[in-house]
Amino acid sequence: RAGLRPLSTDLSVAKLGESDVHVRMLAAPINPADINMIQGTYAILSELPAVGGNEGVGQVVEVGSRVTSVKPGDWVVPADTGLGTWRTEAVFPEETLLQVPSDIPLLCAATLSVNPCTAYRMLADFETLRPGDSVIQNGANSGVGQAVIQIAKASGIRTINVVRDRPDLPKLVERLMSLGADHVITEEMLRKPDMKDLFKSIPKPRLALNCVGGKSTTEMLRHLQPKGTVVTYGGMAKQPVMVPVSAFIFKDVKLRGFWMTQWKKDQMHSKLSLCELVRKGQLTAPACTEVPLEDYRTALEASIKPFTSSKQILVL
Amino acid sequence: RAGLRPLSTDLSVAKLGESDVHVRMLAAPINPADINMIQGTYAILSELPAVGGNEGVGQVVEVGSRVTSVKPGDWVVPADTGLGTWRTEAVFPEETLLQVPSDIPLLCAATLSVNPCTAYRMLADFETLRPGDSVIQNGANSGVGQAVIQIAKASGIRTINVVRDRPDLPKLVERLMSLGADHVITEEMLRKPDMKDLFKSIPKPRLALNCVGGKSTTEMLRHLQPKGTVVTYGGMAKQPVMVPVSAFIFKDVKLRGFWMTQWKKDQMHSKLSLCELVRKGQLTAPACTEVPLEDYRTALEASIKPFTSSKQILVL
Incomplete structure (x- = not known):
């Protein structure tokens, strides 16, 4: 301080x-x-x-x-x-x-107890995802992001992973793909019309995980299925989440937040099943x-x- | 067009x-x-x-x-x-x-079928409100706003009504009070520290109804109880809804939308109980x-x- x-x-x-x-x-x-x-x-x-x-x-x-x-x-x-x-x-x-x-x-x-638990709960508690469904997340190379990729992969859920552009982008893409990511895209790609092509091979996500805020969230929201949920668990961009009124009214999107600390006060179950994934080599x-x-x-x-x-x- | x-x-x-x-x-x-x-x-x-x-x-x-x-x-x-x-x-x-x-x-x-139905559903479907609980709404003099005041009053739910400042404000305040409003305040008053005094006599709202967007929504959000819900049903300010990341993470607020047209596609029950309120003189x-x-x-x-x-x- x-x-x-x-x-x-x-x-x-x-x-x-x-x-x-x-x-x-x-x-x-x-x-x-x-x-x-x-x-x-x-x-x-x-x-x-x-x-x-x-x-x-x-x-x-x-x-x-x-x-x-x-x-x-x-x-x-x-x-x-x-x-x-x-x-x-x-x-x-x-x-x-x-x-x-x-x-x-x-x-x-x-x-195990902060990032993977956060990833596990966010994948489980807001939308009922089935194998074949997709999830979109920004800050995909964060600790939570990496756990989301692996836990989703182990459950047959596909991931669209948004990262910021950077000098060593191909290396980062390769690393996230090796963890099980289905798509890794930059914030810039997220804004382009080619995103339509991506959704020819993968359903639109019903869940978006947001640790950035600002425009990044608004862009992810545009690709969400009607009635989908955006869960905010971080604000790396230090900007508020901005949502067009029409997304609430006509698309019925839901915006929620998640804080592991608060969740833990209520209950503590997810760690054991995470240990199972670790033992099976599905979560590193x-x-x-x-x-x-x-x-x-x-x-x-x-x-x-x-x-x-x-x-x-x-x-x- | x-x-x-x-x-x-x-x-x-x-x-x-x-x-x-x-x-x-x-x-x-x-x-x-x-x-x-x-x-x-x-x-x-x-x-x-x-x-x-x-x-x-x-x-x-x-x-x-x-x-x-x-x-x-x-x-x-x-x-x-x-x-x-x-x-x-x-x-x-x-x-x-x-x-x-x-x-x-x-x-x-x-x-009856657009504004009062919207008001009725928004009061019923997002938070379980009990007599004594409070609701905050902006655009409180809209058709929906007036119905919210009356339906809430008939259910023992107290209302904090936000309106824009205007030349004939006292007249508007009087009209909304006569419909059953508990508090009528301007957007400017909503931003002031005196709001604390208001919450000495009325609990913080668990539900906020938003038909404005922009800063008005952010200000209402500040007074919401933890885990409360903001329902957006309009965007008169033509500005997106802006939410600080901390409200999602640390306060666990939920943001939702409501569109009567979509709701009607699913079901149509609320009109009959509204007719009851009209007959009893509780809804005009x-x-x-x-x-x-x-x-x-x-x-x-x-x-x-x-x-x-x-x-x-x-x-x-």
Whole structure:
């Protein structure tokens, strides 16, 4: 927040209470929302001083006498936002942790509870999609975007993936195609009349996933089926979502939002079926750059650079 | 549409077929959507030449031998958009008409099937409102707006009514209050911090009804309860609806649209319960100016003037 600079510091590890779990952190990503929390622009702000990071995986070292849900050696992830995962070890109350299988790759476990859960819920909760149906999304190379591609692929749902034009576009297209993307197009292509040709081979989407805002959303909306839904889960362009009145009245489109943090407060089921996809090789971690904790400044800087297609992940 | 001018002309009345109904029109309003159809900006355009008008009430003169749903003397209204009600008489297929009770005032019957039905459905279909709950709407002096005020009042739902500032504001406020409005405020007041005081005596709305678009919608949205719904049914400002990304993500607001024409294609129930409200004196026709058919040009011109609070209704 204004006037504050993140720093690396030594904190003492709290004494283990009877309902506490001593965790050694293994890996923790830097997500856009973590940066927004530091900038003070997020809807939830931790009391300062605070430890950054809302996601990650740790291994249980020791448990208090009344702890029943986890045992030493288990892998755990945060049950909720605000745990502060960018640290090497800590003592957490049992209820702030959820056990995850330890037979999935470390980077998958570290990045499972925010981006893939968001992707999974957005694909499941707003429209009933069947194999052969299509989904359109912008910011398709984001962590969520990559998970959408893979989860949709595993369900037989086709994806139209919108990305910004960039110098190494063919490389990005190739990477997203290798994850299972059906179409990868730029924002510019999205505006062109040739889009009609694309819809000769794929049905118009009933669901659009938006993490950009501004014109990008309006353009995606134009290709949506009547009665389709746009779900907004981010606003990278820092511009409001703009919707022509006619889309509401004559096309009956629905605009909704999704926030994983709020969803988690209600329930927490999707992670287990995601672990199934990981085990089957249908869901991998997003492209990650592993960074040792001491190089956290480099990682934070890299995480806010434009066109970053790789998630910075602190290895602890 | 471009290059076309509406004109008054004599049409021959078609021969009565066995499934037809000969109707003498009694009254037909000029609604904003009728003007849009003439301008060519509506989603449904009649084949030209066409008779204008989509709403109105007529009296059955004669019926074909196979007609069962209506008999001579009955009052009828169009079942669907596009009937062409701005005429003195016509022969219509039976299925294009719906019978309405003839014991309600003529102007109510003539204006029942578009505006009050829109108001009724929007109050019923998007949020479950209970007595004591509140609704906010802009364009509150429109035909729909006036019906919203009265139907909400009859259901114990409180209304916050937004209108544009104008020379005769106190008169408009008084008229809307007399219909049952709880609060009438201008767009300017909506933006001011004093709105907080208003919400000391009335709960924040869970439903916002929008027929304006642009900034007006964004301002209403700010006062909506979390998880509330904005329903767009018009766009008088000719500007898109703009929604901050944070409203979708952190406030979980839903944006929807409503179009009576589409709804009618699916089902048609609400008119009967509206007749009940009319009989009980809880729903009156909007402020109307009765105009003889030969003065249709004056009526059309009056209907597109700014700040027109009176619906032009052709008396046939």
